Amino acid sequence: MFEPNPPIDLSSGKYLKLWQGPQHPGITGNMSLELITRGDEVVDCKTHVGYLHRGFEKLMERRTFIQNFPVVCRIAVPEPTFNEYLYAAVVEELTGIESPPRAEWIRTLNLELMRLASYLMWLGGIGAAFGQSTVYQWTVTHRDYILDLFEEMTGARIYHMYIVPGGVRGRLPEGFEDRCRDVLNRVEKLLHDVEKVLFNNVVFKTRTKGLGHIPKEMVDPYGITGPNQRAAGFSRDLRKDAPYLVYDQLEFDLITATESDTYARSWVRYLEMHEGIRMLRQCLDRMPQDGPFQAKMPNVLHWEVPAGETYIKAECTRGEYGYYMVTDGSEYLRRVHVRGPSYTHAIALMEKLAVGTNIADIAGLMVSLHTYPPEIER
């Protein structure tokens, strides 16, 4: 499976080594690509990570179960909520605590809002990577509207620390639903504008179609998940295949494409944003107005989780996000492994796809894979 690229003799003078990152507008987060180019063509690519390594998994081994709850959100900056949810879910499964239905609805609302915000930022990124920075201005502004919603719901814009083992940390603020609907309407309107300006843009189309093609047979051997996989024609989505929270009660369509290039991946995400808005509206319509939003908890100060192990996954914007946890009955976990889709998308896949592309397309290719370095390094 692993086919190394042909050896390159740098001293031959035919090649140029070029570092892109770790600080680069075309890189999603802090990581770097070590590119070997011949003229404009990239002939080899190595991904380097570690710039954001904080050793989360290790840190979590020396914190109690409640103390880990503020830590996990930091593993994916633009999308902390998935970490919060998955951490809560593994702890709940291992302790047998069941989060109440109202909390499950609030969590779903949270995750889909997060997905929308994260996609907005990505949409800006893909626009900017192909010279459409206006789109970036628009989408980041609209992401800010969503962050406003998070701020009033959770008390923070980025690191919400809201989904806690046992439920959520508070009820929805008064009038939240109306303000949320208003933001959804604005985002929906924006998406139509973006469709005109970006997706129907001849430059964007020309540059993205055919770029970074992932053959269908490469998907499983490279561990490719999420929109990257769906754009290659796979009807796989954990919200459908292994429904969690209240996804089995929501109506939404699974978006796929067949071209499996940068344009197709972008288009899949674009349509998924519409599906997200559709789900969010259902959440708002059907949100339980009363009942508990937290399960009965033990004293969290010396919370001992029974010995066991489990793996729980969720469909985040980038694909399969999962938490594998091993406990030994003490107040500390023995091992947690955070499985983020970027791990393979940004390294094995990127290193493969970059070869043969043009330097100018590297940033766009990278963004089209939608990766976040902190979930690689953990």
Added chain:
Amino acid sequence: MNTVEEILDFAIDREQQAADFYSNLAERVSSAWMKDMLLGFSKEEMRHKGKLKSVKLGDKLLNADQHVQDLKIADYTVDVEPAEDISLQDALIVAMKREKAAYRLYSDMAANIDDPELKSLFLGLAQEEAKHKLYFEVQYDEQIMRDN
């Protein structure tokens, strides 16, 4: 007793007698503890005496109108003999009753006199005694009837 001076001297003398009463009893008891209590009572009476002496030099007595709480404990306790093996409870009863008797005495004297200055002096002395009684009643309430 027709002058303020004479009446105060009488009252001072009574306090001295009370102090002597307790110190004499203290001499007779065998236990360190009751001896200490009774000498304490005696000291209390000497304090009263000192108060009256300073009234003689111009200090004010309690105002006759001022309310002094009457807990009425002394009214319903039985009389006890001040014997050598007296207990703290009985010593307090003796003390309450003595103060009550003094209060009666001055009240009666006040009732039988017309001179307004002397009348108010007697009433003032009665008030002082009522206050002394209250002190012992409160101690009885606290130390003896702790659970009641």
Added chain:
Amino acid sequence: MANAIQLLADFGRNFTLSDIREQRVDLAFCKAPKEQAVRLIRELRDDAGYTHLVFLTNTDYIEQGIFTLTYMLHNYDARHTLGVHVDLDRNAAEMESIHNLWAQAATYQRELREMYGIRFPGSPRLDEDFCLEGWDQIPPMLKEFDTAAFSLERFHSREGRGSVDPSEHMKTLLYPTHSDEPSSGGS
């Protein structure tokens, strides 16, 4: 998936599987001997539909002197996840590489080499730094690596820090003599 257990029973004819445990209907675990593990995983991938390597990771059981690798495999059609455990001797941790089975496996193996010191002979770029650059300590994910001690030694702390225990504080101020002196020599 009821047939996950059945499947493992079938595989059990050719492999020595132990600790088979069903965590959920869609998640099971089993343990395979080190020598058989890669062959088992290959067969699971090729013959049983477990085509997706979800992740490869390690758990340190320092008390027992072992590492336990976990190969998390997923079967998309059956919607079933299977965790294959492999115990390694902690003092001579070495495992056959699976970089030929999945492209991302090399990265996992490189990480495990860096974070736990486990060797995967033949795995590409195994000894290249992954997250850590210029690391001069023992592999940091080992249980014996104390992150707090490391950070205290490496970085300076803010001055003026220091906490007082409430009950000790109250004791010092309110009842300093009410404690037994440490008993000396039997009395």
Added chain:
Amino acid sequence: MSLKDLISPFYVWQRAFEKPYTQKRPIEDRPGAPRYRGFHMNSEECIGCGTCESICQNHAIDMVPVEGLEQRAGDSGLRPRFDYGRCCWCALCVDICTTRSLHLSNHYAWVTEDPDAFHFTAGTDAMPWNQNSLGYRRDDDYHLLVHDRVEMQALSAEESVAGFDEVMRGYTEEEAVLEADRCVECGICVATCPAHMAIPDYIRTVRKGDYEAGLRLLYETNPFSSTCGRICTHRCETVCVMGYQGDPIAIRWLKRAIVDRVPQEKYREILGDEVEENGKTVGVIGAGPGGMSAAYYLRRQGYAVTVYEAQARAGGMLRYGVPSYRLPDNQLDKDLEYIRSLGVEMRFNTQVGRDIPFTQLLDEHDALFLAVGLNQPSALRIAGEEHPRVLSGLRVLDDVASGKDPGVGKRVAVIGGGNVAMDAARVSRRLGAEVDVLYRRRIEDMPADPEEIRESQAEGCTLVPQAIPVEIRNASDSNQVTIVWGEAEMVADDKGGRPRPVLQEDRMHEETYDCIIAAIGQGGQIDFIPAEFRDRIEFKWNKFVPGDYQQTGLEKLFVGGDIANSRADAISAIEDGHHAARGIHRFLSGALDG
């Protein structure tokens, strides 16, 4: 390429004149959302329990003494100091705060050139946001602590009045672990416990199921753990931080949970008490909790200990004043027998002053510890008191404890509102009587333990508050007795004491009973100390006033227990005994002079 693809991008102009969403800081202010997790605020309700520090995942909080802050019962006098170099504003400290004093304001901008400014004590340091009314507060329906106590199985009122079986049945192992789990281990209670027991530590042993370690911790400060696990006045629970938002931890019951699971035969092995004789002798007067506690700790230090007890058995008020439905005999014996097993010499039926002179004891021993307790019932001292149907509460309890029938009859009036009165009433109920309890003050003023009051009512005793007895009369039936009582009005005490009842002579009542049980209070019997020592011993009313280490001015004499402290409960006596043992050891080893 279609024409549409060329034209469509120009749609971008549509939004050219949209107002940007950017904030013009610092010209424009944008307050955080009402729930925003901004900078810390701490209100006066803080008691310095340090639970915020325990939960902080990043060691951003130190508990520090604050100048000018009074230390008092249930308040450590410490306050949380925040290091904003480490804080991540997760607000777990707010969620866990036991008094709900800690909040976050919605203030989020703070600019200064001094990095050390970001290290401050919330609530006491002057901060611009201290008056903010908005910011993150814990939702009422969200909890990280368990506020409800695990109730203990108890006999029903019907079952309990039917006999003398222990009413409280004890926690099961599972219940004990659940209750122990609620503890936040702050240790605020330790200062309030008269014996300063290692409460959080032994609660932890319950949680971990390590009862042997628990027993060792208990015996460090209290050799009456089985007893105190049942009838302790549990002052600790009054300051328990869990009481601010829910029920305090059932500390007393958790102590019992430990001793109930360790058989007495294993005590010696578990506690590892070895006695190495040191050749000195100490006399202990009174075999109650104070005396026996001193005996235990002295014996551990190698002193030859002789206990002089007027009664035929040890235990003092625990034996004769506490009925077996609260403290079964075998539980008291469990504690006492272990102490005696270390080789304490007991001289029963030996009343100092009557059977043996005080001065002889003073001469015979290197030191004396006196803890004779309050065993003399106060007399009513109202007319008619000598009536044969007027009994003393202590006598009734004593009779019942010794297996005698006190003969209370079918209709009983108990006078008093303390534990002795409650127990006399409850004992009478068990003997089949109808019981009225006359008390001079209000029910809330009763000095009895609240649960005693509650249980006596549940068992069918009628409480008659604000009733002052004034006279006892003969009834027409010579086996009965009539009491005259008057109603009381409460008047405030202008010196700050408890409100005092004043008889209303126009509202008198008369009632006839089979007997009247007087339980209005107890005094001490310390007449045996000769008058010659008066100058060297300090008294206040009916109590000793000991100096440091319970020592009196008569250097060899140490005093403790009800006769020497104002709390007059078992746990205080136990600590007095322990503390006197420390003092005697220091005195006899020369570290403490007179």
